Amino acid sequence: MKRLLIVLLVLTLALVLSACAGGPAGGPDSSSNDTGDTGASTNAGPQLAAQLSVYNWDDYIDEGVLAAYEEQYGVELIYDTYASNEDLLAKLQAGATGYDVIFPSDYMVNQMLELGLLAEINTSDLSNWSNINPAFHNPPFDPNNGHCIPYQWGTTGITYRAGDPYFEENTPDSWRYLFDPAVLEQYSGRGVNALNDQRELMGAALAYLGYSVNETDRAHLEEARDIILQAKPYWKTFNSEDYDDSLLIPDEVVLSHSWSGDAANAYWSTYDDATEDGNWYYAIPQEGGVRWVDNVCITASSERYATALHFLNYLLEPEVSAAITNFTYYASPNDAAKAFIEADILNDPGIYPSQAVFDKLEWLRDVGDAIFIYDEMWTAIKG
Numbered sequence: 001m002k003r004l005l006i007v008l009l010v011l012t013l014a015l016v017l018s019a020c021a022g023g024p025a026g027g028p029d030s031s032s033n034d035t036g037d038t039g040a041s042t043n044a045g046p047q048l049a050a051q052l053s054v055y056n057w058d059d060y061i062d063e064g065v066l067a068a069y070e071e072q073y074g075v076e077l078i079y080d081t082y083a084s085n086e087d088l089l090a091k092l093q094a095g096a097t098g099y100d101v102i103f104p105s106d107y108m109v110n111q112m113l114e115l116g117l118l119a120e121i122n123t124s125d126l127s128n129w130s131n132i133n134p135a136f137h138n139p140p141f142d143p144n145n146g147h148c149i150p151y152q153w154g155t156t157g158i159t160y161r162a163g164d165p166y167f168e169e170n171t172p173d174s175w176r177y178l179f180d181p182a183v184l185e186q187y188s189g190r191g192v193n194a195l196n197d198q199r200e201l202m203g204a205a206l207a208y209l210g211y212s213v214n215e216t217d218r219a220h221l222e223e224a225r226d227i228i229l230q231a232k233p234y235w236k237t238f239n240s241e242d243y244d245d246s247l248l249i250p251d252e253v254v255l256s257h258s259w260s261g262d263a264a265n266a267y268w269s270t271y272d273d274a275t276e277d278g279n280w281y282y283a284i285p286q287e288g289g290v291r292w293v294d295n296v297c298i299t300a301s302s303e304r305y306a307t308a309l310h311f312l313n314y315l316l317e318p319e320v321s322a323a324i325t326n327f328t329y330y331a332s333p334n335d336a337a338k339a340f341i342e343a344d345i346l347n348d349p350g351i352y353p354s355q356a357v358f359d360k361l362e363w364l365r366d367v368g369d370a371i372f373i374y375d376e377m378w379t380a381i382k383g
């Protein structure tokens, strides 16, 4: 209830500030046509389309943020979700049109760029761009942020149930807790989940074996496949879409391969003021693993480019960006948002890791043609 109140207050403030602001994020003209925007600007800002189609990861935005945009600007958001980068890519490659705004991760931006699936942007057209921490400017996967803006970032590790007797004695700070059958024997009967995500799961197995998460050598990728295949019988679920919900169901799982925000959400959702603790802890494996940044991009096929750009600029507003992080528990690349992000989140090292932890992780990169070997391994894993 307290969180809802904070979100509403913050969004109200955002709307008031937006209404006062000029530039690209200025007022709408809902008299524009239904199917596309005109791209024309008035003194009040661009002419906005009546609708905008937004395609995002599951459970990855505060719905209040969407409702506030619709109310303020008179644009109806057609909102849909996907479970993985590969699902998003498959959908676009199958010729799906009509999606305007999408949220691919780092390496997938690179892949989509090469396939011509993303529209160009110029960050000087975004009045809120300066809110973004310079560390997120000009990423290797998208030079000069020529196509996308950063949305949220995080790490991938292991979430485990704090009260479980096995984990009271053993901290699962190694990928062997996800992959070693002898170790899995100890607790897998109480439920283990692995992320149903090709690059993430292969990356975890590669890190466990001492290889880069961006390995391209076939023999090493086959080793990773075999590690996964021998562990798979011990996993109760293979889920990256709504596994975060299962963390909150009693006796559903005791350990999950997971993304940092979902781990933090499980911790803070079960936080007890009396014990000053939550039921779920998060560990980054000592072998290393993945850090990632998800991005907001406009599809090359969008017919509502000006409206999409306007929406991107809205997402960069400090209060909006903070409301998203306060909902998802993922770290924000928006420096100006920090004033509105809850202190518990800013101070949680599971969400904002130390430099030492950050440095032992790798970004996932586009692996070029080796992606076909990954696809082959994935088919065997899913078979």
Ligand code: SPD
Residues within 6 Å of the ligand: 057, 058, 059, 060, 105, 200, 259, 292, 294, 364
């Ligand atoms: N619930 C949505 C979580 C999205 C996390 N994206 C992580 C991508 C890492 N490769």
